[in-house]
Amino acid sequence: MSNFIVRKAAVLGAGVMGAQIAAHLANAEVPVVLFDLPAKEGDPSGIVRKAIDALRKLEPSPLATKDRVTYIDAANYSQHLDQLQDCDLIIEAIAEKMEWKDDLYRQIAPFIAPTAIIASNTSGLSINRLSQGLPEALRSRFCGIHFFNPPRYMHLVELVATRSTDPSLLDNLESWLVSRLGKGIVRALDTPNFVANRVGVFSMLAVMHHTQRLGLGFDVVDSLTGPIIGRPKSATYRTADVVGLDTLAHVIKTMQDTLPEDPWHGYYGVPGWLAALIGKGALGQKTRCGIFRKDGRAIKVLDLSLQDYRDSAADIDPTVLAILKNRNPAEKFAQLRASEHPHAQFLWAIFRDIFHYTAFHLADIADNARDVDFAMRWGFGWAQGPFESWQAAGWQAIADAVKADIDAGRAMSPVPLPAWVFGPVAQAGVHTAQGSYSASADAYRPRSTLPVYRRQVFPERVLGEKAVAGTTVWENEGVRLWTLPQVDDGIAIVSIKTRNHTLGRDVIVGLQEAVARAETGYQGLVLWHEAPFAFGANLKEVAEAIAGGEFELLERYVAEFQNASMCLKYAKVPVVAAVQGMALGGGCEFLMHAAKRVIALESYIGLVEAGVGLIPAGGGCKEFAIRAAQYAAKTGGNDPFEFIQPVFMTIAMATVSKSGAQARELGFARETDKVVFNANELLYVALREARGLAEGGYYPRLSPRAIKVAGRTGIANCEMMLANMKEGGMISAHDYAVAKAAATALCGGDIETGSLVDEQWLLSVERKLFVELLKNPKTQQRIQHMLETGKPLRN
């Protein structure tokens, strides 16, 4: 396979999806031309410019760093179509109107480069039909590419081939989307709404049907269909509000129009109450009123019996709650089905109908059960796909129960379950070691063999799939040192084992032991585990020592923490930190000390110690002080404070990066560190980086001496900011004290400006300040509050 390179991309349509897809391409260092219609007045590319501007304001941000927007060029169809000629990938994301898309395809066809891929982000129109709008010569390079909203954060992309799509092109595109954009790919069949929306929208319709049948409130149903059953917090009706009730109605309409033969077709309609809301212009979040309405701080919910909004109160019946807390899925489903409580009946009914629906349609809508389950996990945020839930609860028992309900006329459709449900699958399940069941082929399909998936040592698994174990070298309660011989048996991996990967004594000792063992027996060390990277120091251990008044012990503990950081930094073999998810406090300090970092795009990194009334003292302040001196030495003024000032604000405000790329801007990572878009590739990339460093003859630099610090004037400069913030009522006296301690550590202590110090001096300054703060009752209150509530206290 030759290299597949996207040098430049175009996105047609600067609506919500188009603009955000463009943003994500820019995140991935792909320059983009974003097109829309020419504006009728003013700047002809004004529509696109407005959309690009809007990207800056969206939260959560579609942009990995603010500067990404500069890589999106604004264009319009009347002036700039020639710019398509340089684009290797063209994604069409205009409104879902077949005739508009046909028109546009006709317009762009002459400008498409001979090797470019053209793909439509349609969420439901027929891809085969769309391809007819293109000249025949281009059809082999056309496919469906269905992103989910918001495209930066939703893992799923459905790829849909037409009858003429070149298979190798699709393989190339899939590989690129997986590795470069970090997406999870499901190959969908060209059926209306593809996989995730087909099942997901049916699921919403089933929820609506049973809500009404059982006379439940929308708020109660959201409690029942949220995290308690492994679905997102926005559950069903809030999701509808977020998506937009008009959009939802549109998707339902597509199913109504295009699936006349579907046994559930009678349910493909917009319920009267929903149509009434849309008629009134209550479209959900975008109009601040839909199924829910925000009144000041209170959230009100529409009550159909009152024909008005009332306070939202959504308690689940305690007996049903007890059933839901049962960890045995077989028992859970049996109990839900047996219970007469409407909450239980509702839950059983929605699962039953989803099981029924997905089993019936599996052969038409997807290649295999794994694709359906991944589609629902990645596209709708379900913790488990429907087939996984079914299999976990016992295939045969659920199949029998669903059948009994169908026979008794309780299911939404009388159509029987397909025969395969009761065949060999009944014993083996749909997910097996051989692969996942394909109803169309009546066979188990293994995972894709595309080379890109070899980069995922630990891919996301469906129920029943086993993970690679690796070979354990050594472990204690805090860490495990192991290797992955199938990738590189010369690079050791150290993984933190504690809950949320908090950094307690065992971790600190364990990391040092791991480095020592790596130095003697391996060529490199990778610090990797699944997200979160680390939630910081173990506050419970700290609080216990405070309660015992053991401040000397605490100082030794901090010194040990610093030793661990220094051990990572000065290891004789390269240490590569592989970071994903939260990396806070001590976790951030550890990664800062590694020889190199590979960081998943979705990494949230910060020195947040101020939240508990402390300062970074695991070497975090010290590292910034050293870097400030090194950067300053390269400037004319040689003033380290220039580089301290932004860092001081970052630490004082406990700023956390909103992406791995932003961690570079904030200084937690270096410009040369790699941002990895697919977190499943993180370990592979880290192992390769460590190997590369080792092969390149890695050796650690000597500890810097004669570090020029900002000293007393630097501290005073920081205090000036603090004095103003305190006087303006923006920070408390204790915030001031904590931030001043951070300033003091960053500036190398209360010594003359420009003094020359060494690394140990800086460590001792931050350590002493840290212990002093631990003695402060206000810091102790903050620590206690964090332990009790998980939230920072402002005192």
Added chain:
Amino acid sequence: MNKQIQDAYIVAATRLPVGRRKGMLGHVRPDDMLAHAIRSVMAQAPGLDPALVEDVIVGCAMPEAEQGMNVARIGLLLAGLPNSVPGITVNRFCASGVQAVAMAADRIRLGEADVMIGAGTETMSLMNQIMGNKIALNPAIFEKEENYSIAYGMGITAEKVAAQWKISRDDQDAFAVASNQKACAAIAAGHFRAEISPYAVKARVPNLRTSEVAVKEYLAENDEGPRSDSSLEGLARLRPVFAARGSVTAGNSSQMSDGAAAVLVVSEKIVKQFDLKPLARFAGFSVAGVAPEIMGIGPIEAIPRVLKQAGVRQDEVDWFELNEAFAAQSLAVMRTLDLDPAKVNPLGGAIALGHPLGATGAIRTATLVHGLQRTGQRYGMVTMCIGTGMGAAGLFEAIR
């Protein structure tokens, strides 16, 4: 005690239009702006031998980086004044410009000189930070709590004035809207025309498409700051900048700006010798110190002092150019001294017109002396508050 031996007359006063920060003068160097102001003011006294200029005193609030190296001397040489003319940069923060005019006048009043230039220049676009190019505070400030106020930003001091003088957010916003309306009306009526020397901007910008240097040329003719669409509703939407529960916003504070002005001050002998037409007589100047944390009230102390010094009653003053550092402090000054609002900033103030720190005093002197001529009024004053707690006031009497 008054040791004055002769009067000092302003025979020419001119300024550049004031640009918004990073606006029309965003790339123009402060020494170039100053040179233009000096050249223009000299041009208004044709026949006056430039070699007679005894000294050029230039106010600048951040005399460093682009404004460093004694910007006065560089500016006057770039303006083409002879090598024999010296120059000095002076700094009294926001009063630097009027301070320079006062110092120039004083040399004449003492009989030490016959021709002086008082000027001001400031770019807030090219300076890295508002507090100068490199902040380096004295740690001693934070050793005693009573000294903390030295480190207060101006916004915090405005909040304190607003709280202590009970200036409501609504009043501040209304004051800001009025400032904009007056300024827009004045521009429309051409009231600034006599004092402004338009500046031909020539900016070298990269054309990234052609890889050529493009030269952008345009004439900066009018003040850039005033907003004709300023409204109470719009201003009410702005959040306080300096305090969590504050009332001072970007909309009711002065704008950061770029600008320069020069004032030609001469003795009676020179007036007669070169047949010059004086615009005004310099009638007095005073500065006073106040607590740094309420620096905005400085004019409350400075205005009575200069009036007493000159023997002029407050009600005899027809026109107050009161620098609108903040609406809060302007209103506190006006209410405490019972200044007639109709006499204060009739053409708008710094909230609309901008406040290029050290240049403002010279700029507003130009506005005042031309304004008094136009309206036929007699006494006018340029007054302002000053960071770290001071107030300044300069008094001028129109000559016809």
